[in-house]
Amino acid sequence: MKMRQLKIYGLSLLVVIGGLGSAGLPAQAASQSKTVTFGQLTNQNPHRLAAIREVARQAILTKTHAKASRVPAVYQVKLPTHMTKKATLTTSGLRMNLLPNKFNVKQVTLPYAQLTGKILNRYLPKSARTSPLKYKKVVALTFDDGPDPTLTPRLLKTLKANHVHATFFEVGQSVSRYPKITRAVLAAGNEVGNHSWNHPDFSRIGTSASVNQVIRTDQAIYAATGKLPQYMRPPYGNITAAEGRQIQHPIIRWSVDSRDWALLNTQKDIQSVLSATRSGSIVLMHDIHAPSVAAVPTIIKRLKAKGYHFVTVSQLLNQQALPGLQYFAAGNYRTAGK
Template identity: 50%
Template structure:
């Protein structure tokens, strides 16, 4: 589908993200036995660059009528935890898309929320990655029904036992009756709690458990799990001294590593290689005049991705081609070395939100958070703040436009490479459809898309095209 070009065509797109855990209007309170009623201190931020061999598993659609984006981390040594996250993400996605007996998509979740447009977004946050303890929270936003559609789940990995543990793995088996009784006693005092749901609550039903920086055990309950829908989410926090008798041996280590994180994570992986980033350096400022020669702007969304982005940079360097990368903030934070390599090679780095949500669903404050957080990560990696942003799904409205000073960019040629994982088809789409001064949409998270690039570069170079960044294209027209 072609869109109007350049000044109208390189238009906006936007997205905003959910914050790490449970910031939806949920209530926080302490528990029994001297628990404080104040909100406990959040856990310290984990630096993902310290996790050797980390890979972020991303996927998304670019279909405005059925938008979805998913991501979760793959950490060497914690394969069982990765498998648990993968299974849940695939289950969420299959339920959202709707599948028939043959596994083919049949609709897009059926019912939608009040906006009339569905959306599924699954992102992640590290809770702790230290010593032999790994903790991850997946945050799912599903706009296919009533309510806020927000759910969270924590995944724990015990490097000493080489075992994946759910949220309740933080609590010793013999302590679970006392633990559950305390949870119910605390929740019973809350407004909006459903007595029937509370009575049916089992320890195994608790999906989200973590520690704060001062050692409090924090539990989060999704909407409708313990209260009436209007009650929203509920959070219970037990101070360190209260929770201590309940914790399993792993729970005690997880608590300690959250409070006193070390500099390394050791899960017993036999090898944690970190692929080297390409070292190509731009020969200088691009002086291509697109008013005089045929230009085209290749753009790549959703990265950086190990190892596909590095391979792509090598292909582009072989043809002295420049491109624009619209990066996702959580991936930039995990792999700043790839973003630095993009900038060093003369490519443009743009903003594609923190975790690929539909920005038009967000408040102004949330849009700002999504874009500003990502811009800060890009600037930290490259030394230069971005000037362009591409909103996920091309979803934009007046509020999104007013929330940022970044210049929006859409596209002229959509390769639909997210749908067709076929390198030859993707290459043929660009070669057949692209015209002078077009902006082409691709994704460097798909190996088939990256594999299509050499044929695109070879064929269009032979036709006299120059590959430039979006900003260079705009500046010379």
């Protein structure tokens, strides 16, 4: 049997040549792992560490095939908060040991593809590293308050016909009512974010109630899709500093407010978006108003004619949005609640 030494992700691997099993995998393989601290992985950045915790929660739910009722419990699992704690780089991902928890999970491995932008590039395989956007003019369309049983599917057809992906910030009670539509949003290559359970003003209901709104909506989205949403957008854009610290998602705001909810006029919606959009803009619209959905084909056509490329929020922010921060456009962010 021949062995061959390779260098992958900074690790020395001994790979067996030949001897494939029925599954097409090497019959035997030996590898070395590398122990690192979270401080090394994140360059001592607490927001990056919070992003690792976000990925770990999904990994715990996935590993245990947890039902949606367990989502609140995953937020009670004690995950690393100190930079001196250690994890292990392996060929399949970042392996973390866990403290005793209600899921009876002692260890999880976080896939490198889910750690893009969360840990430093040098600890990632090349395929998972961040890189500059390819286009000079980019814009992200975002739609709030859905899913709507009629208008959201109509919008999805428009996006598909124009080869455009967008980010949908959905209300939990509507997700629970129309889970198939939320699944369709994701299946079409779009993103789904958290927009609270029933759209209250977070700055008025208090931190505890706001956090509960987010977790309840995470639960609804997980029930519909099997995935926790990565992003959160507070209703009206209002969020306090305390809420920003406790909500475990990056906060996505906007730089272009179409005010479509007030205009309710397709031509005015079009003009509102076109006049304000710049490269790197995050555009706020709603997929619960017919004039808004009707405006989208023209908005896409005219912005494409100006040389714009449409991207998701993740792509616009180069996969680097982090919990505890709020984002208004590409390169425009600050601490959540400030």
